[in-house]
Amino acid sequence: MKKQKIMSESHVLVIPYPAQGHINPLIQFSKRLASKGLRVTAVIFSSQALLDHTHLGSVEVVTLDFHIYEAAKISVDDYLKQFQATVTRKLTELVAELNSSSGYPISCLVYDSMMPWVLEIARHLGLIGASFFTQSCAVDTVYYHIHEGQLKIPPEKLPLTFSSQPVLEITDLPSFVQGLQSKPEYSSLLNFVVSQFSTFMEADWIFVNTFKALEEEAVNWLASHRSIRPIGPMIPSFYLDKQLEDDKEYGLSLFKPNPDGCNEWLDSKETASVVYVSFGTLATLGEEQMAEIAWGLKRSDCCFLWAVRESESTKLPRGFAEESSGKGLVVTWSPQLEVLAHKSVGCFITHCGWNSTLEALSLGVPMMAMPQWTDQPTNAKYIADVWQVGVRVKANEKGIVTKEEVERCIREVMEGERGNEIRRNSEKWMKLAQTAADEGGSSDKNIEEFATEVACKSK
Numbered sequence: 001m002k003k004q005k006i007m008s009e010s011h012v013l014v015i016p017y018p019a020q021g022h023i024n025p026l027i028q029f030s031k032r033l034a035s036k037g038l039r040v041t042a043v044i045f046s047s048q049a050l051l052d053h054t055h056l057g058s059v060e061v062v063t064l065d066f067h068i069y070e071a072a073k074i075s076v077d078d079y080l081k082q083f084q085a086t087v088t089r090k091l092t093e094l095v096a097e098l099n100s101s102s103g104y105p106i107s108c109l110v111y112d113s114m115m116p117w118v119l120e121i122a123r124h125l126g127l128i129g130a131s132f133f134t135q136s137c138a139v140d141t142v143y144y145h146i147h148e149g150q151l152k153i154p155p156e157k158l159p160l161t162f163s164s165q166p167v168l169e170i171t172d173l174p175s176f177v178q179g180l181q182s183k184p185e186y187s188s189l190l191n192f193v194v195s196q197f198s199t200f201m202e203a204d205w206i207f208v209n210t211f212k213a214l215e216e217e218a219v220n221w222l223a224s225h226r227s228i229r230p231i232g233p234m235i236p237s238f239y240l241d242k243q244l245e246d247d248k249e250y251g252l253s254l255f256k257p258n259p260d261g262c263n264e265w266l267d268s269k270e271t272a273s274v275v276y277v278s279f280g281t282l283a284t285l286g287e288e289q290m291a292e293i294a295w296g297l298k299r300s301d302c303c304f305l306w307a308v309r310e311s312e313s314t315k316l317p318r319g320f321a322e323e324s325s326g327k328g329l330v331v332t333w334s335p336q337l338e339v340l341a342h343k344s345v346g347c348f349i350t351h352c353g354w355n356s357t358l359e360a361l362s363l364g365v366p367m368m369a370m371p372q373w374t375d376q377p378t379n380a381k382y383i384a385d386v387w388q389v390g391v392r393v394k395a396n397e398k399g400i401v402t403k404e405e406v407e408r409c410i411r412e413v414m415e416g417e418r419g420n421e422i423r424r425n426s427e428k429w430m431k432l433a434q435t436a437a438d439e440g441g442s443s444d445k446n447i448e449e450f451a452t453e454v455a456c457k458s459k
């Protein structure tokens with residue numbers, strides 16, 4: 001039987017960093033909080049959001065203009081300064097406006113951990129401040145060590161042997177850590193991700209988009225420094241526990257679906273026969289690498305669905321999409337959750353973004369891990385060696401994953417005893433993800449406790 005919802009007057013603002021991989025989990029979290037009886041408004045800083053409504057179910061959505069693409073013309077540091085100043089001003093105005101117009105004063109700000117300075121706004125306005133970490137707890141642990149001065153960059157001794165982690169070689173570390181010496185521009189990005197911990201001790205709540213069974217040691221280790229709440233996986237309810245009716249997609253996209261019809265195409269394929277390929281919303285590949293993937297897919301002789309963003313599509317070998325027609329479908333944006341949930345998909349070639357990783361894990365899809373940058377190498381390490389739900393590609397001395405390697409890895413995931421073992425593990429993790437999200441599960445309980453406390457404090 002469903003528990004009685006808390007019916008609350010409390011009004012929470014949820015503020016994701018304006019990138020798709022941050023908007024998705026925080027929008028999902030907003031829906032979860034609303035399902036627990038809180039009033040929730042999600043605030044999107046973007047001029048790009050493809051939104052033709054102001055509500056996603058019971059979550060209100062406010063879009064505030066911020067031209068993220070101006071970032072290309074200025075340094076990362078200047079961009080972040082501009083972003084902070086704009087958000088601080090617009091958010092303060094929005095809270096005042098909602099307090100006077102909505103009838104439900106704001107009592108709490110849930111902010112993306114990449115915007116730790118939102119806590120100052122919360123403090124200034126006398127509100128509860130809750131930080132939401134969108135990356136894995138393992139990656140958070142690496143950044144926490146750097147923040148605390150316990151890990152010097154470059155590391156003094158390798159491999160790293162943190163107590164809560166498997167042995168991490170240099171290639172398993174986030175790219176901003178492993179590539180800092182060769183890429184000076186990573187210095188600002190490393191500061192940016194490590195700064196997530198600048199309000200770690202002060203925030204009233206810390207949420208992490210993971211679940212306890214998935215990262216038990218890292219969760220326990222971080223929790224030994226301060227209380228943290230795993231609330232993941234933040235995947236639409238339809239794919240997990242069906243707690244929210246009609247919750248099949250995140251609902252707020254910065255990209256246009258193109259073309260429709262992935263599902264119909266997948267319907268025409270055999271069970272577990274299709275390789276789905278996506279490198280997420282930010283990673284960019286070189287032309288040579290794109291060609292090797294294309295020829296590797298061809299050599300594997302599997303059907304494939306490849307999401308190549310519009311900005312990347314000129315890098316495909318000329319005529320490849322047309323030539324592959326029937327066997328392969330190339331789209332500029334896929335409905336990824338529906339694709340991963342489709343029975344025809346047997347392998348996901350992924351860049352190992354944390355959302356893609358959690359989505360594949362929660363839907364039981366085996367992975368071929370091909371990390372590109374940021375937190376992805378660490379996620380790939382866990383996919384291959386800890387959860388054993390996939391294989392990780394090996395690049396050659398030029399840093400290219402060759403067509404032979406692509407073919408080898410696809411076969412390893414799709415065929416033989418190793419493939420069977422990976423599929424068994426994938427099913428195990430899928431069930432554990434569902435258990436955590438289910439009513440009364442470890443993640444659901446954390447959300448419930450937060451909603452109850454916010455509701456009580458606002459009375």
Ligand code: UDP
Binds near residue numbers: 278281283333334
């Ligand atoms: N995504 C999608 N369709 C695509 C590519 C990506 O729906 O064609 C979604 C995907 O489901 C995920 C998000 O975009 O929720 C990407 O986040 P992730 O953390 O995996 O990678 P990032 O883009 O942040 O590197």
